[in-house]
Amino acid sequence: MTILYDEAQLSIASESRRVLDAQYDLERLLDLVDVTGQYDERIWQTAVEQGWTALSVPEQYGGLGLGLIEMGLIAVSLGAVTAGAPFLTGNDAFVQLLLAGIDEAAREAWLPRIAAGEAIGVAALGEGTSPLPPVPAVTFSNGKLSGAKAAVAGALQADAGIVWASSGGSPVLALVELDDTMRRTVDSFDNARLYAALAFDGAPAKVLLEGDAARAAARHALARMAVVSAHEQTGGAQQAMVIARDYALERKAFGQPIAAFQSIKHRIAEIYGLVELARANCIDAAASEGKADFVLKACAVRLTASEAYDTAARDAVQIHGGIGVTWQLGLHLHMRRARSLSAELGSPLFWEDLLVSELEGVGA
Amino acid sequence: MIDLETFRADAQAWLATMVPEFGRDARRGISDEADLALGRRYMAAKYEAGFGGIHMAEEFGGRGLSGLHKIAFDSEEMELGFPSGYFGISLGMPIPIIMKFCEDKAWVRERVIAALKGEEIWCQLFSEPAGGSDLAGLRMKAEQDGNGWKLNGQKLWTSHAHIADYGIIVARSDPTVPKHKGLTCFWIDMHGEGVTAKPFELLDREVVCNEVFFDDVKLTDGQRIGPVGGGFGVAMATLMIERYVAGDADGFGPTIEFFMDTARDMDLGGRPAIEDGRIRSAIARNFALRNGLKSIRDRAFLMMEAGMEPGPEGSLSKLLSVRSRQKLSELAIDLKGGDGLAYDRDAFSKEDWVASWLSVPTGRIAGGADEMLLNTIAERILGLPQDHRPDKGVPFNQIPA
Numbered sequence: 001m002t003i004l005y006d007e008a009q010l011s012i013a014s015e016s017r018r019v020l021d022a023q024y025d026l027e028r029l030l031d032l033v034d035v036t037g038q039y040d041e042r043i044w045q046t047a048v049e050q051g052w053t054a055l056s057v058p059e060q061y062g063g064l065g066l067g068l069i070e071m072g073l074i075a076v077s078l079g080a081v082t083a084g085a086p087f088l089t090g091n092d093a094f095v096q097l098l099l100a101g102i103d104e105a106a107r108e109a110w111l112p113r114i115a116a117g118e119a120i121g122v123a124a125l126g127e128g129t130s131p132l133p134p135v136p137a138v139t140f141s142n143g144k145l146s147g148a149k150a151a152v153a154g155a156l157q158a159d160a161g162i163v164w165a166s167s168g169g170s171p172v173l174a175l176v177e178l179d180d181t182m183r184r185t186v187d188s189f190d191n192a193r194l195y196a197a198l199a200f201d202g203a204p205a206k207v208l209l210e211g212d213a214a215r216a217a218a219r220h221a222l223a224r225m226a227v228v229s230a231h232e233q234t235g236g237a238q239q240a241m242v243i244a245r246d247y248a249l250e251r252k253a254f255g256q257p258i259a260a261f262q263s264i265k266h267r268i269a270e271i272y273g274l275v276e277l278a279r280a281n282c283i284d285a286a287a288s289e290g291k292a293d294f295v296l297k298a299c300a301v302r303l304t305a306s307e308a309y310d311t312a313a314r315d316a317v318q319i320h321g322g323i324g325v326t327w328q329l330g331l332h333l334h335m336r337r338a339r340s341l342s343a344e345l346g347s348p349l350f351w352e353d354l355l356v357s358e359l360e361g362v363g364a
Numbered sequence: 365m366i367d368l369e370t371f372r373a374d375a376q377a378w379l380a381t382m383v384p385e386f387g388r389d390a391r392r393g394i395s396d397e398a399d400l401a402l403g404r405r406y407m408a409a410k411y412e413a414g415f416g417g418i419h420m421a422e423e424f425g426g427r428g429l430s431g432l433h434k435i436a437f438d439s440e441e442m443e444l445g446f447p448s449g450y451f452g453i454s455l456g457m458p459i460p461i462i463m464k465f466c467e468d469k470a471w472v473r474e475r476v477i478a479a480l481k482g483e484e485i486w487c488q489l490f491s492e493p494a495g496g497s498d499l500a501g502l503r504m505k506a507e508q509d510g511n512g513w514k515l516n517g518q519k520l521w522t523s524h525a526h527i528a529d530y531g532i533i534v535a536r537s538d539p540t541v542p543k544h545k546g547l548t549c550f551w552i553d554m555h556g557e558g559v560t561a562k563p564f565e566l567l568d569r570e571v572v573c574n575e576v577f578f579d580d581v582k583l584t585d586g587q588r589i590g591p592v593g594g595g596f597g598v599a600m601a602t603l604m605i606e607r608y609v610a611g612d613a614d615g616f617g618p619t620i621e622f623f624m625d626t627a628r629d630m631d632l633g634g635r636p637a638i639e640d641g642r643i644r645s646a647i648a649r650n651f652a653l654r655n656g657l658k659s660i661r662d663r664a665f666l667m668m669e670a671g672m673e674p675g676p677e678g679s680l681s682k683l684l685s686v687r688s689r690q691k692l693s694e695l696a697i698d699l700k701g702g703d704g705l706a707y708d709r710d711a712f713s714k715e716d717w718v719a720s721w722l723s724v725p726t727g728r729i730a731g732g733a734d735e736m737l738l739n740t741i742a743e744r745i746l747g748l749p750q751d752h753r754p755d756k757g758v759p760f761n762q763i764p765a
Contacts, residue, residue, distance in 0.1 A: 002662045004670060245746055260749040262735075265742035272741055273684055276677040277656030284659040300652040349641075352648035356638070359624065359651065 002280070003069070003287045012070055016077035019046060024081050026330050032084045032192040033336070036185050037156050039194055040084030047085065048117030056092050058099070061111035068224060069286045072231035076282075079235025079309075079341075082333045084192035087120050089228045089345075090154040093221045094121025097162040097173055100217035101208030106175055110160060120157055123221050124198050125164040126150040131346030132164065132222050138200065140165040140174050140207065145200035151186045153344050155196035162208065163198070164218050173214045174205035190340035223298035225345055227285045230298075230305035233341050234278040237305070240312035240334045241271045244319045251320075258319075267315055274308035281305070299355035306348050309338040365429060368669070372436045378413050379440055382406070388445035393710050396571065400527060403447035407482025410448075416480035417455075424463055425477040432668055442612065445712055453523055454479055457602045458486035458532040462551060465589045465598065475530070487528035487554065489576060490599060491521040497736050499534075500543040500596055501755070501763075504578065506535035506550070513537075513550065513588070515558075515581040521730075525561040525574035528554045532602070534595045539761040546760055547595030550587045557581070568722035569709070611681035613657035615689030615727060617713055617720040620651045623692055626717070630699050637699055646695055650688050657681050676745045683737045686727040693721035 005013070023046060032038055047053055052074050057063020071092055078088060091114055098107050098121075113119035127133045127150050138147030145163055155161065155178070163174050176182075182203060186195035209217050245268050248259035258264050281301035288297040313334040317324040324331050342348065366374075384390065386406045391399055410416050419434040420426025441448065459479050466472050478484040495502035504517035515535055525531065531552050538546035554561065558581040561574045590598040614620075624647060627638035637643045661681065664674035696717040697704035704717070711719040728734050742748040755763045 002659045002666065004663065004666050245748065249748065256752070257749055259742075260751065262739070262751065265746075265748045266735070266738040268746060268748065269738040269741040272746060273680050276660065276680055277653060277684070280656040280659035280663065280677070281652065283663065284655065297655070299648065300655045303648060303652040304656055349645075352645045353641070355648040355651060356624075356644040359620075359647070360638070 001287050001291070002284050005069070005073075005283075009069060009073060013073040013076065016050065016052070016074050017080065019050060020077050020081045020083065029082060029084050029192070029333055030327070030330055033189075033333070034191065036187050036191050037194065039086065039157065039192055043083050044085040044087065044117070047088070052088065053091060053117045054115035056095050057111050057115040061107060061115060063095075063111065063115040067286075068227060068289045069283075071228055072282055072286045075228050075231035076235035076238075079232035079237075079337075080239040082192075082236060082337045086153045086193045087157075089225050089232070090122035090152065090158065091120060092228055093123035093225045094160070094162055096221050096224055097123055097208060097217055098175075100213075100220070101173065101175075103175070103206060103208050106206060106208065110175075119159040120154060122152050122154050122158040122161045123164075123225065124149040124152050124155070124161045125218055125222055126152070126346065129347070129350070131350060132218055136164045136166050136171065138163060138165040140167040140172050140205060143204055143206075144202040145174055145176055145205045146202055147200055148184075149198040149200075151188075151195040151197045151344070153193045153195060153340075155198060156183060156185060156194035161198060163200070163205065164214075165205075167207070167210065170211050171214045171218070172210045173208045173218060175208055176200070176203050176205040188340065190336040193340050193344065195344070219295060222345070223295045224289070226298045226302040226351070227282070227289075229341055229345055230278065230285070230301040231282050233305035233309040233338070234275065234282050236334055236337055236341070237271070237275045237278060237308040237312040240309070240316040240331075240338075241268065241275055243331065243334075244268055244271070244312070244316035247320055264319055267319065271308070271312045271315055274304070274311055278305040278308040293358070296355060296358040299351045299358060302345075302351045303348055303355065306338075306342040306351075309334075310342060313338040366433075368432055368436055371429070371433050372440065375415060375437045375440050378415065379444060379446075382409065382446065383444060386444075386446045388712055388715070391445070391447055399447050400450055403450045404482035406446055406448060407451055407480065411477075411481045417476065420460075420476065420480075421463070423469070424473050425480060430668075432665060435665065445714065450485060450524055450527065451479070451482055453488055454484075454486040454528070457488050458530070458551075461532055461589065461598065461602050464601065466551070468586075484529040485524060485527055487522050487525045487531045488602070489519040489522050489525070489531045489533040489552075492518060493520050496521065497733055499599060500547065502534060502536060502547070504533070504535040506537040506548055508537075509582065512585050513583040515550075515552075515578040515583065517578050519576040519578075520573075522561070522574045522576050523572050525554065525576045526563040526571075528561070530554055531576075532589065534599050536760065537592055537595070540759050541593070542757050543755060543760045543763070544596045545593055547599070548592050549589040549595040549598040550583055551589060552581065552583060552587065566723075566726060568719070570723065611657070611661050611678070611685070613654040613661065613681070613685050614714075615682075615685035615687075615724070617686075617689035617693060617724060618696075618715060618717065620647060620654060622715065623647060623650070623696060626696050626699060630701070630703075632699070643695075643699070646692065650692055653684060653688050657685055676741075679737065679741060679745070682727070682731065683734055683741075686724060687734070689720060690724045690728065693717050693724060697721060 054063040055066050056071050059065040125132050160177050165172050182198050183196040188195050248264050249257050251258050281304045285297040285301040288294045317331050417426030418429050419431050422428040462472050492502045507514050531554050534547050534549050536546050537548040558579040560577045563571045563574045627643050628636050630637040632640045660677050664678050667674045707718050713720040713723050
């Protein structure tokens with residue numbers, strides 16, 4: 001289903017963008033590319049001050065109790081500026097899994113801290129190439145986790161994780177406090193994503209959910225992460241398109257702006273098509289949470305948003321010509337982010353398969 | 365005004381009762397003449413049931429409801445394959461134009477009702493051999509002749525001209541001014557002296573298009589629509605009326621579900637093709653694209669309902685959906701292997717891959733070729749410059765041929 005954004009939502013969209021634009025610092029973002037473990041603390045401080053960390057936390061735990069639509073709008077703004085603080089999506093999944101779980105004490109311990117920006121959480125669901133393996137190899141027994149999870153965005157700085165694991169043949173979601181012994185830093189082409197693989201060797205953990213309930217919650221959390229991330233991708237794609245358009249209007253060759261050449265203007269018009277499909281699917285998916293086809297809609301938006309961002313970033317560089325491939329211009333930040341967001345939550349190959357399974361009525 | 369959901373339910377209920385007489389199965393294998401006659405009967409029944417001029421003004425015999433009601437009805441009707449295609453252009457563009465521009469309201473009302481009932485058909489004579497995408501480059505001559513006018517020249521691609529009773533035509537009334545400024549619009553009697561419509565076959569042997577020849581065709585000045593030299597503006601107004609159309613995310617071809625049925629039925633390497641990753645990829649990509657288009661369309665409806673102007677992204681529908689249909693049709697034929705070679709001449713494009721594939725190139729050209737749509741998106745939405753146009757500002761008769 002689709003909706004029209006209401007006044008409050010439109011104001012979240014414009015206000016978040018205004019705040020982030022005012023703080024945009026290209027040099028800082030370029031610095032973050034090459035080093036591991038660092039992120040843009042100023043942007044994250046802003047996120048906390050603006051209440052974005054509290055957005056999806058229920059009011060009883062000190063949050064704002066808003067939904068996926070609002071979360072998505074913040075993600076669009078963060079995506080547009082290739083924000084160097086990768087916590088929005090993981091935090092939100094952590095919150096959702098705590099809310100789905102049975103452990104009220106864990107909620108009381110973590111949700112107010114998440115809302116206040118005092119703690120960062122992640123969901124560690126994926127292993128190998130699957131963002132949600134049907135039978136996870138990480139095991140949980142006697143209150144302890146063992147085994148390795150795939151790289152998770154934000155994990156280098158996260159305080160706690162909710163881990164998809166197997167316990168005696170049945171899946172569980174287990175809450176674990178993270179420390180440096182569990183993190184395996186990934187030196188990435190987009191280090192501001194703070195990727196770390198997690199390795200557990202008897203780490204103490206608490207079960208939040210098990211069996212079918214755990215499976216349903218993990219599936220929902222993954223779909224929700226895909227939708228938030230797709231908004232971020234769409235924000236990035238839209239921005240890359242605008243950058244390309246502005247440059248094509250300004251840059252002259254053969255006596256006219258290069259935007260007057262159909263090879264350029266049609267390329268930008270094609271990007272517009274991809275961006276609008278992604279945006280339409282974002283709204284549709286965010287408004288479909290709680291409905292039977294939510295996972296299907298998450299697959300659809302994940303595919304269109306990944307394609308839109310990759311294409312917009314790739315073509316924006318191409319439209320710029322030589323200047324587009326320089327370090328200093330920073331267009332590669334969009335190129336990098338398009339790839340990292342596409343790969344980090346299960347690639348389009350996974351989402352294609354899941355989409356068809358959903359259509360067939362045999363979803364994962 | 366009747367609320368949209370009640371109206372939609374009424375429409376569904378009525379349409380369901382019409383399926384035995386007018387549905388795809390009733391049309392299969394009958395002659396073109398019989399199909400047109402069936403179409404006229406359907407239009408008469410539709411008018412009687414109050415679904416004829418849904419969003420047209422009551423003074424002209426319409427029902428005075430909103431454009432949304434019209435779209436709601438059309439999208440329900442489209443699924444059923446009724447023989448309403450002969451009347452789409454007639455009611456979509458020429459009829460609104462005479463309602464808007466012609467002063468003899470009694471005459472207009474007669475024409476509107478006759479067209480709604482399928483008794484009369486109007487065509488739109490715009491494109492020519494030398495002017496399709498470049499509409500203002502047309503050469504059809506309109507010369508002053510006593511108190512009236514005289515037409516000479518040729519139109520091309522005119523849909524349904526051979527079954528039309530009337531037409532709206534744009535002609536060049538002054539070749540000494542720049543091309544957009546020397547055009548004038550008229551309505552004409554398609555049965556009048558000197559008008560010859562010659563239908564021709566498209567590549568799938570469908571007979572819709574015509575070349576239409578004009579040989580000293582006499583018109584009164586009362587047949588003029590809009591001011592002398594104002595023809596381009598009238599033509600543009602015609603195209604703007606098309607705002608209220610029910611787009612189809614499937615590009616007027618088969619659905620994704622239909623493709624999945626095909627993929628389930630066919631064997632690929634010893635297993636159903638739907639288990640093959642390449643096929644799954646195609647299903648997923650096309651579903652995601654069409655889901656986006658549906659969301660854009662639904663959002664446009666919500667905006668119209670709220671009294672807002674829908675966003676410009678609605679212009680993507682035809683461009684993206686028809687391409688999707690073309691590639692998926694090719695893939696489906698490949699998938700069927702030897703079976704894909706068979707051709708059923710009576711099949712409808714919404715339920716047959718070969719029929720869909722053969723008729724889809726028309727969809728990428730008619731109503732704005734892909735390249736023109738990309739130009740429009742680039743120029744109108746994104747603010748990119750127009751192409752270099754050597755004929756700009758040059759009197760028509762001095763444009764190098």
